[in-house]
Amino acid sequence: MVQLLLSGCNGRMGHAVEAICAAEPELELTAGFDLLGADIRDFPVYASPAEFQGEADVVVDFSSPSALPALLSFGLEHRMPLVLATTGYDQGQLEEIQQAARSIPIFRSANLSLGVNVLVELVRRTAAVLGGSCDIEIMERHHNKKMDAPSGTALMLAEAAADALPCQPELVCGRQGIRRSRERCEIGISSVRGGGIVGDHEVLFAGRDELIELRHSALSREVFASGAVQAARFLAAGQSPGLYSMADLVTYLGL
Ligand SMILES: NC(=O)C1=CN([C@@H]2O[C@H](COP(=O)(O)OP(=O)(O)OC[C@H]3O[C@@H](n4cnc5c(N)ncnc54)[C@H](OP(=O)(O)O)[C@@H]3O)[C@@H](O)[C@H]2O)C=CC1
Numbered sequence: 001m002v003q004l005l006l007s008g009c010n011g012r013m014g015h016a017v018e019a020i021c022a023a024e025p026e027l028e029l030t031a032g033f034d035l036l037g038a039d040i041r042d043f044p045v046y047a048s049p050a051e052f053q054g055e056a057d058v059v060v061d062f063s064s065p066s067a068l069p070a071l072l073s074f075g076l077e078h079r080m081p082l083v084l085a086t087t088g089y090d091q092g093q094l095e096e097i098q099q100a101a102r103s104i105p106i107f108r109s110a111n112l113s114l115g116v117n118v119l120v121e122l123v124r125r126t127a128a129v130l131g132g133s134c135d136i137e138i139m140e141r142h143h144n145k146k147m148d149a150p151s152g153t154a155l156m157l158a159e160a161a162a163d164a165l166p167c168q169p170e171l172v173c174g175r176q177g178i179r180r181s182r183e184r185c186e187i188g189i190s191s192v193r194g195g196g197i198v199g200d201h202e203v204l205f206a207g208r209d210e211l212i213e214l215r216h217s218a219l220s221r222e223v224f225a226s227g228a229v230q231a232a233r234f235l236a237a238g239q240s241p242g243l244y245s246m247a248d249l250v251t252y253l254g255l
């Protein structure tokens with residue numbers, strides 16, 4: 001039995017994770033954390049992790065960067081592994097996560113779908129072969145309630161492409177106000193927000209004589225929730241302190 005604590009339990013992803021836990025007998029949703037602590041649910045909901053007194057194996061977080069300080073304190077105090085799926089962290093917060101991961105196991109990924117993990121590898125490979133001759137542009141589309149832009153996944157895809165390029169690319173997020181032609185060594189990111197789009201990411205490699213378009217579309221939030229639960233099982237199985245990613249989960253699952 002894995003006992004799971006769910007941060008951001010009242011949100012869209014919180015409900016998706018709850019649905020998966022309800023369908024899996026060996027997973028128990030022990031408690032949730034959310035700003036609206038009084039929401040009526042099948043499990044106790046606390047406004048802050050510090051209010052939780054019981055036993056659990058792992059925290060899964062889909063909330064907001066503002067939840068990070070309390071989550072890291074809780075994880076460090078209780079030696080509790082954390083799955084951090086929230087996006088929009090700033091550089092300082094990313095460094096705090098790295099620092100905490102020296103003491104506890106932390107799994108962080110801006111996208112918990114296995115399909116996006118495959119897309120990341122395809123982008124890395126394509127950038128290595130064509131990055132010198134193609135312009136790289138990333139288009140991401142999400143629902144109209146999303147708070148952060150560009151998406152965490154778009155930034156992850158840009159990082160994968162950048163790692164494979166011979167130059168240090170500048171990230172250009174929107175071109176308004178830029179009056180110059182496009183530099184070869186830059187990666188553009190465009191963000192669209194509308195309706196109920198779950199999450200679309202497309203990476204365009206635009207050469208003079210050919211185009212390659214690599215694209216992933218999430219059709220439901222279940223794909224992320226399922227990845228989060230797999231990541232939680234991976235940490236609950238007993239990992240050393242460290243910062244883990246989807247690549248580690250893929251290895252663990254033998255895929
Ligand atoms: N890694 C991945 O695969 C995925 C990551 N995400 C990311 O997960 C996050 C949540 O997404 P989503 O569920 O759609 O968002 P929602 O806004 O639907 O849910 C977030 C929930 O967290 C609550 N919350 C906000 N701040 C805090 C805090 N400081 N402490 C506790 N709870 C808090 C919100 O309360 P209130 O509404 O009152 O603000 C809300 O109930 C986003 O960062 C998103 O980008 C989403 C999908 C996949």
Ligand SMILES: O=C(O)C1=N[C@H](C(=O)O)C[C@H](O)C1
Nearest residue numbers: 087110111146151152153199
């Ligand atoms: O906020 C969302 O919904 C999503 N956020 C993640 C991101 O920022 O990349 C992942 C997914 O695309 C859905």
